[in-house]
Structure formats: structure tokens, C-alpha cells
Amino acid sequence: MPPQGSPFVLLVPRSTRAVAAPIAVTLVFACVAGACAPANGGPGGPGGSVGSVGSAGAGTSLGWSDTLTGGPEKLDVATTVAPISSIARNIGGDRIRLRGLIPDGTNSHTFEPAPADAQTLASADLIVVNGLHLEQPTVELAAASKRPETPIRQLADETITKDHWLFDFSFPASAGDPNPHLWMDVQYATRYAELLRDWFSQADPPNAATYVANFTAYKNRLDQLDAMIRKGVASVPEGDRKLLTYHDSWAYWAREYGFTVIGAVQASDFSDPSPQEVARLIQQIRTEHVPAVFGSEVFPSPVLEQIARESGATFVDKLRDDEPPGPIGSAGHTYLGMMKSDMQVIVDALGGDPSIFDPLDPTDTFAR
Numbered sequence: 001m002p003p004q005g006s007p008f009v010l011l012v013p014r015s016t017r018a019v020a021a022p023i024a025v026t027l028v029f030a031c032v033a034g035a036c037a038p039a040n041g042g043p044g045g046p047g048g049s050v051g052s053v054g055s056a057g058a059g060t061s062l063g064w065s066d067t068l069t070g071g072p073e074k075l076d077v078a079t080t081v082a083p084i085s086s087i088a089r090n091i092g093g094d095r096i097r098l099r100g101l102i103p104d105g106t107n108s109h110t111f112e113p114a115p116a117d118a119q120t121l122a123s124a125d126l127i128v129v130n131g132l133h134l135e136q137p138t139v140e141l142a143a144a145s146k147r148p149e150t151p152i153r154q155l156a157d158e159t160i161t162k163d164h165w166l167f168d169f170s171f172p173a174s175a176g177d178p179n180p181h182l183w184m185d186v187q188y189a190t191r192y193a194e195l196l197r198d199w200f201s202q203a204d205p206p207n208a209a210t211y212v213a214n215f216t217a218y219k220n221r222l223d224q225l226d227a228m229i230r231k232g233v234a235s236v237p238e239g240d241r242k243l244l245t246y247h248d249s250w251a252y253w254a255r256e257y258g259f260t261v262i263g264a265v266q267a268s269d270f271s272d273p274s275p276q277e278v279a280r281l282i283q284q285i286r287t288e289h290v291p292a293v294f295g296s297e298v299f300p301s302p303v304l305e306q307i308a309r310e311s312g313a314t315f316v317d318k319l320r321d322d323e324p325p326g327p328i329g330s331a332g333h334t335y336l337g338m339m340k341s342d343m344q345v346i347v348d349a350l351g352g353d354p355s356i357f358d359p360l361d362p363t364d365t366f367a368r
């Protein structure tokens, strides 16, 4: 689903806790598949302890690039974006074959599956997508390719009801497509894990006890992460709990953890905002004394960098919302690793204590 609307959209506060004056611009930007680059030089994100105490061991993750065969030995599961795939791996462990269809670091909003993906979908026993209209082309291909008995499950649609949907500049209510980034809120990610536990158990009863045990282990780690985020946010001065980012992926996170998203500059359709719009955003950053502006190595935004530079805010290009850090298959290339890295970056740049996240082990939790 491509971002909606004209390239420049006035911001409105989207968080229920929003207090900031609604000014800024959104540039909508179609990013390029494969534009991702491993960041931080390795697993676990900056400054963190990495993989030293996890049960996964050996510094590797099973990942989500298995070839689905449709054979009877294991449950064949097709997923979409990396965070969902990582959660699915932690619940399914080595009892499932798992294939994430959207390559890590690809713009999931504009992703179109390849014809060859039809083969994977035809081999799947279970197809799991985020939903909330995020992966419509993939859902359509799945419906056309799958075996009749294979269910297509939508995590976000089964996690929240319409009254909890959030709309914003990239996802305006007028277009009817809500912001789909539920997984950035660890409470919702935990619900995703719970749903996966139930769906795997239903599809593969002989391994249900394993899925239940895997969920319990993973939930402990998610609970630890959730508590750390609350502590980390509390360490940031209250007036600095504001986000200006590269992409509108922080809405649910902000609502849950008490931040205000003051805007997103999405470099899109490769046009730049007008000088007036850039000037206005710079003025907002100055007026509100926003200490830092956050970009992404995966989706570079020279305009955001320029806005940061001219407003005097620090520019930190280290956030990510669907690309775990480190090489594919490394221990920290996980949902936990991504969240740990993001939290360290945000809390550090806004004057909080990033060491709060050091004890979090980002490796997979399932027993092998």
C-alpha cells in the first residue's frame, strides 16, 4: 500500500497524548528494495550486551529464510515483515519452516511480491501477515496461490479493534488505511506472540506443548523489554519526549509509552519539500527545543538531515522499524535486537540513560 496523498501534508498530532503544535511537513517516499545496510557493525545494537546468555547460543539465529516444502515433517509458515517473522521464529522455534516474504529492510508499504512467491504461498500450511491493510498485494497473491485449507491470519486485525486504530499524515483517516505499525508497541507484539502460539498449536497439535513453552520463554523477555522501555522513557526529561522521524512508524509506541510524535519526514516520490515548509519545520524544532531528529540508515533522508542541521538538533540516523540490526542469521538480528537498538538510540539522544537496556539479551529464546 503506497503512502497516500500529496507529497506535502500538514502534520496533526496523532497521539492521544499529543501536545505539540501541529506543524511540519511530510514528504512521502518510496524507498528501494534492498537499500538496507546492516548497521552497528553487528548484532545487538550499539552499546548492548550481545547474545552472551541466550539459549540460542552460537551467535546465530535460525532466521526466516527457510524454503517451504509443504512436506509433512514440519509446519510450513509464510510471514511478511521481519519483526513478525522474528516473533514467529521465537514461538515456532525449530519445529517450523519459516519464510518471511518481504526482504529485511524493504519498504513494506510498497512491496509487491514476485511471481515466484506464489510457490512459497502454495507450500504454506499457515500464512501470517500484519494486516491493517499493510500487505495488500501479498494477501491478494496468497489468496490466489494458497491451498484451499491454508488460513491467512492477520495479526493486527486480531489485536486491536477499530476504536484503537491510529491515523496520521502518512495514514490519513480520509484514505481509510490505519497506521499498521503495531509491533513497535511491545504490548501489541506480545499479543502477536500469543496469537501465533494459538495458531501454530491449532495447525500442529503434536507440537502444541512446545509452542506454549516457547511463548512463555519469549513473553518473559518481552516483559523485560517493556519494563526497560518504561524505565528508559522515564529517564528522558519529560519535555524532551518528542519524536521527529523518517517514517510514521512510532504512533502506537508513542501512545503506549508516553511520547509525542511531532512529525515524520518521509522522503518519498523523490521530491523535496518547499523551502517554506522546511523553514517551518526548522522553526518548530527550535520553538519546541527538540534535541534530536531521528533518521534511518535503511531509508536515508537528506532533507531530514538538513532540517536537523539547520535547526540545531542532533541528527541520529540509526532508527529502524522493520529491519533488525546486524547480518541476517546473526544472534541479534531479531525483533528484540531491533527494539533494543532503537531504544538505546532514542533514550541516549534525548538525554536519558541508555544503559538501562544493556542487560537485555536480544537473541532468540526458544529451546533447541
Ligand SMILES: [Zn+2]
Pocket: 108, 109, 181, 247, 248, 249, 321
Ligand atoms: Zn512502515
